[in-house]
Amino acid sequence: MALQHYRLPDVGEGLTEATVLAWLVAEGDRIAVNDPVVEIETAKSVVELPSPYAGVVSGLLVPVGQTVEVGTALIAVEDGVGAEVAVANEAGAGAEPEAEAPEAPASQATLVGTGPRELKQTRLPRKTAGNTLAAAPPSEVDVRTLAKPSVRKLARDLGVDLAAVTPTGPDGTISQDDVTAAATQHGGWTGFLAERGETRIDVTGIRRATARAMVESAFTAPHVTEWTDVDVTRTMELLERMKTMRMFRDVRITPTVLVARAVCVALRRNPELNSSWDEKNSQIVRKSYINVGFAADTPRGLVVPVIHDADAMSTYDLAVAINELTRTAREGKTQPANLVGGTFTITNIGVFGIDAGTPILVPGQAGILAVGQITRRPWVVEDRVEPRWVTTLAMSFDHRMVDGAEGSAFLSDMAEILRDPGSTLILA
Amino acid sequence: MVQLSMAKAITAGLSRAMDRNDKVVTIGQDIGKLGGVFRITDGLQERFGARRVMDSPLAEAGIVGTALGMAQRGYVPVCEIQFDGFVFPAFDQIINQASRLRFRSRGQVTAPIVIRLPYGGNVGSIEHHGESPEAYFTPTPGLRIVTPSTPADAYELIQQAIDSPDPVIVLEPKRLYHSLKGEVDLDAPPSGELDRARVVRLGSEVTLIGYGPMVSTLLSAAKVLADEGHSAEVVDLRSIAPIDWATVETSARKTGRIVVAHEAPRTSGVGAELAARTQERCFYALEAPVLRVTGLDMPYPPSRVETDYVPSVDRVLQTVDRALAY
């Protein structure tokens, strides 16, 4: 025995609700399919509704005069049969003990049709995971490297050859991280052009700033460069000894540490090199503090992070500071505060396998020291020719502030300290 | 401020326009005595008389063609075409005449008419009553095409369309006529921005672009995305000819990912134009290809399966998932 409910349908006149005007049957009446059971008033007119069910009226569910929404059950009819036959419900409705009225679609007043069905405003529950709207996989015959436009542009800007990059992005594509990693490894422009012709690189950001600074410096300060070759074997031996010392156990010791120490000593003795030129006031400003800058080549260009008061640091602290500085520069994360205030700069061109150069002063500084590669070279030691650790020190200075004698004195102090680290005891 | 359904908002907008300008007249099938099959012109004939609210013979070409003539005589006709699927007898008058009069005559003759067209599906109806034919009109130079997504928009757009010196097709989402209610400021003068899109929800990771009945679908999708920790921006184009590219491109550059939704079939739809132009203008800002969620490339199906045809919230979300994966 199944209880059927006749729910108020959308009778197609743009109604969302209707008022029950009169019941045409009573509880207990036996009715046939299509017997008019109720008179309703819509916003526009009066409509008689015919019963979809045959059976005995078991309940009039809405009192006369009440206004109800479409979908509200109006009347219950006991149809005297089992589960409702031949009712097409939407898939998934299943057999329910109390059969619902045959799908009266959730109405909406449209005046034509049944109106929109209720649509789920959420994700639908899934049987299988995975996005069926995935794009077609890349064609097997693709010869081009796969990277999206923004990644290609980045590669161009950084001078990275996509053909040499291992893709780790989705769908076998080269990701942005893949490109930046490749750029950091190669350290700059690799010079490979995939096609013959020209490539244009926009000059922005750091490169632009650096260029401006170099122009300012090169064409304002009269640069003089002096160089000298130095037998640094003893410094190298000192380095080896330092590496075994417990004090330096947890810090990386490189020649740069000792060069920096030497610079601090030499600057104390030759303060002209620790000055800046004040054009406006026609003054030379001599600094008593020593802030050493270390030129670093990063993926984004040349930056010169500075260690402030390097002369006041212990060798250990200096080593730590240099390591930290190198790491952050390579990651492009140098703090802005550490990029200003330098009084003297060291540039390590030895990492490029170069001996000497003519470095350009950092604007506002009096001197910049280029340290070349430390290699085994034939050297005269007590009238014998022996292989020794030799490097070239090349220093440019601003001839407005530093005259030849002063510049030479600084450089020769540097040479002496590195040739014979023990002389520091005398010179410092 | 009042709460109005979209249908009543359009009625109010029409009424206000007819009040402000005696030259505004309306013509269409069953719009007078009956008040229109959707009751949009309900009460207007009583208020303004049969001279200004004309029941026309059953002839869409006749409705649009005579409107052009009335316009040339100085009237501002608002045509009602009864259903999207029945606009085609008027196609010649729209394409060969209305859209070109100004161009043909170098401004000597113009076509300041409005063509109101209920459109869109998921209304449970039979053939020709649930279509989205906008792509037959959007490539036509000389036509303006607008479509409201809210009652407030509908109130504004109908008045702006009537004020416009160009021929304007107002596509009215019929499934929202009576089901969607919203706040309408009846005293606000229309702000004159007929071709301005609107960012209806701010977001940062993906831009969802739609118009008419799809806007609420996109807003629902954005809500789900927010619950899932993603920020979606929703742009309601409002005008699909011309498109407000400034708003679209700003959003595209901001998020880098675009998903377009429309009920009309995929091929050569408005989504195709959006995809072409944004990839052209915002190439480097894009993190993913422009993706479209659309009606299928088949004629509008029987209503029992139309919910598989019209883009659902779930399909939009699946497409957004794809865009975010790039």
Next chain:
Amino acid sequence: MTSTNAWTPRIVGDASEHPDDLATGTPADGIETVQLLDAEGGAVRHPTYSPQLSADEVRDAYRTMFLARRIDVEGTNLQRQGQLALWAPAKGQEAAQIGAITALRPTDMVYPSYRELAMAMHRGLDPVAILQIMRGISHATWDVDALHFGLFAFVVGAQTLQATGYAMGVTLDGADEVVLVCLGDGATSEGHVSEALNFAAVFNAPVIFLVQNNQYAISVPNSAQFRGAPAARAAGFGMPGVRVDGNDLLAVHSVVAEAAARARAGGGPTLVEAMTYRIGAHTTADDPTRYRSREEEESWAGRDPLVRIERWLREQGTPDSYFSDLAAEGDELATDVRARVLALTPDGITELYDYVLAEPSAALVEEREQVIAYLASLEGR
């Protein structure tokens, strides 16, 4: 019951002196409305037309009309019960439809509009095929060639051009066939209908344009639809036009039979305007109380096509049992149709890709695969 093919008409007068009682909605345009059986079932003598149906044939026609109305009522009820999106009632137009179609051969092609339930049933179309359109299960899908009955046309008047073309094909074949196309009073305003009439006349096509003038196109009465009656306009296109009482089965039959004979003999097209009344609303979504009066509806109720034939049948001696048996048959048919309609399930949307092009394009195939995959991934599908 003894069947007899002869019947004894109760003559009520000659056409010339019998007033045209179709005063409502009929313009005073001097065009005669042919009538052979008045509203009370009395025979009218006409100078040109005479009844062509035997008593048995009338009884058969009545049965179809009755069953069609029974199914029509069921259609309205099903809509009121939320089972159909829409129903466009044919109630009141049964004689116009059956009178016309019985004047044709079963192999003559008929192009309906969207209200020709009675004609469809006469041709043997299962009413469920029509109800399923209204239920949103499918569009029109019946076997047009087998039934010689075209698809329901919802774009008003578009079928007239196709019917004319079909008739042009009949001429090319030299076949002994006529074509009947159905349209309403509103349809005659559409431009393509004028084109069809003109083409038919120019090509001398064997097509009968049956305009069922049910007085309204939704809410628009004839007076706002046209000033020249469809029957009068025929001459303007170069073909004969006849107006007939559309609720008079015998008159419609005779007029269409004459037009069919003319077409078969190479005499070209005819326009037949059948004056009838749309007893119900335009569709179940419509509210006629907004534009027509109860008085008008009641006066047309007095001209009901079924009532006058029932009266005539009873006068001819048809017993009560015939009518109660027929009512029972109608209820049984309606119950069966109802059950089958409620059991209908639609094809999945992906089936429909087979019907876009003769052979689907690669892009369509790809889209279909995607939709199949998407739907298959959802729970409950």
